[in-house]
Amino acid sequence: SKLEIFVDELPDMPKIYGYDVVDGVPKSKSLKIGMFKKKWKFHRDLPPTTVYAYGLSKRKATVPGPTIEALHRIDTHVTWQNQLPPNHILPWDPTIPTALTKTTHGIPTVVHLHGGIHHSESDGNANSWFTSRYKIKGPTWTNKTYLYSNNQHPGNLWYHDHAMGLTRVNLLAGLIGSYIIRHPKIESPLGLPHGDEYDRPLVLFDRSFKTDGSIYMNSTGNNPSIHPQWQPEYFGDAIIVNGKAWPSLTVRRRKYRFRIINASNARFFRLFFTNGLRLVHVGSDSAYIRKPAASNKTLVGPSEITDFIVDFSKSESNVAILANDAPYPYPSGDPVDELTGKVMKFTILPDKELDTSRIPKKLVEYPVADLSSVSQTRYIAMYEYTSNIDEPTHLYLNGKPYDAPVTETPKAGSTEVWYVINLTDDNHPLHIHLGLFKVLDQTELVKSDEFKDCMTKINDAVKCHVDEHARGKKVAVPNYEKGWKNVFKMRPGFVTKIVVRFGYIHTNTSYEFDATAGPGYAYHCHTPTRPTHKAGKGISRRIESV
Ligand code: C2O
Known part of the structure; x- marks a missing residue:
């Protein structure tokens, strides 16, 4: 039986601040973020799914993980703690170059902050993996605590697992999350929609589930005599946003900012609104673009980030579906169907709102590539x-x-x-x-x-x-x-x-x-x-x- 779409509300992932404010002055902060095996509800009618989740504690861990809010030039120290019990929940192939050929001694993990410009000891090298309590460590492992100095330009990053040979399954299991570097001096004057309600990260990915709720991944390799389980690409038949399958969100007639991360292994999203609402892009991956760029569609490949403003006051209808029409594999694979062609639903409240946010003519000017x-x-x-x-x-x-x-x-x-x-x-x-x-x-x-x-x-x-x-x-x-x-x-x-x-x-x-x-x-x-x-x-x- 198929899952009914648009029945769950869009969740907001919990926020973790990567800085403290003492007497009005921002100060650096040390965080301990764990990786836990737990159950996660992806859909109202689906039994809970066993996942790997990031969080301050097992109870607080989510899929995707908490959104880390960092501040330009303020150090965030993160001790990433692997609390995963042995034996992977997904099939992976030990015959490809991989951290460990068995996970019976623990699941190798290492965190990469994608888009971060940091010391390589804090970059999450594929061979710097470690198992629970650092019992086994990869050949390039150096330190438990990563330093994110956040000295770069403001923008959108995401953190995800990067362990050798296990990255694809660790991500499929849930080890992903968003990370924002803010720079109030540059960003406040722009006047873009802000605050938790009007400025939201949306983490998109596709998954397939068995009827018992567990994640389905084909466990037969495409060349089983040599690689028993290796499957190069993963495509799921359910579209997940912030940890719920095809969620819905009620919005006001005003502007919203969506920071969209494609956390799929292989699926491209070509996103558009079914009622023709325009997307006004302000950023791409980790950086602002020079000036806003409007389009009807946006193509987001795996791991890309797009950042756009939508003005729901321009909508003639009270419902807008965020849809996807990218073939898979992209560009010459199968067309999407009824379900994979839909992402989430917006219900737009009828009354027009006072909206003081704006879309400026210019955003951020960086030096030209010389x-x-x-x-x-x-x-x-x-x-x-x-x-x-x-x-x-x-x-x-x-x-x-x-x-x-x-x-x-x-x-x-x-x-x-x-x-x-x-x-x-x-x-x-x-x-x-x-x-x-x-x-x-x-x-x-x-x-x-x-x-x-x-x-x-x-x-x-x-x-x-x-x-x-x-x-x-x-x-x-x-x-x-x-x-x-x-x-x-x-x-x-x-x-x-x-x-x-x-x-x-x-x-x-x-x-x-x-x-x-x-x-x-x-x-x-x-x-x-x-x-x-x-x-x-x-x-x-x-x-x-x-
Ligand atoms: Cu080498 Cu998103 O990573």
């Missing part, structure tokens, strides 16, 4: 390499697995141009830790045999001449994604040119910490790819010291 100061140009190819044993092809970056020695060693404060060449059939959301980038353009590759041939042979940097082959049509970057991003959707068959800055984007200082110390940083695709058997969230390469 192409004249580019110190390095890199070519990064996503290509499905076939190994000599008969197993699924591997999707590697430049033919290298995560464990290979580091090849990208940018300098602190430097600007680089990267050409990312996607020769696979799927769109891949590329995520870069530590750096921020602007997408300059996407150009279709004229896939001459010569080019393909050279791709298959190359094992190191791609030396094929992109210029000679990137001669097809150009696709413009939508206005709402022209700012500084940390994830972007790499179109299949295209080369995407990005300019990456390794340094803060709002000041000229590079970092206030030594970015060359510690285990380094990663860049990777945020979807466990198809067909690959690479660890965690799919392809991974490290950026070492900057």
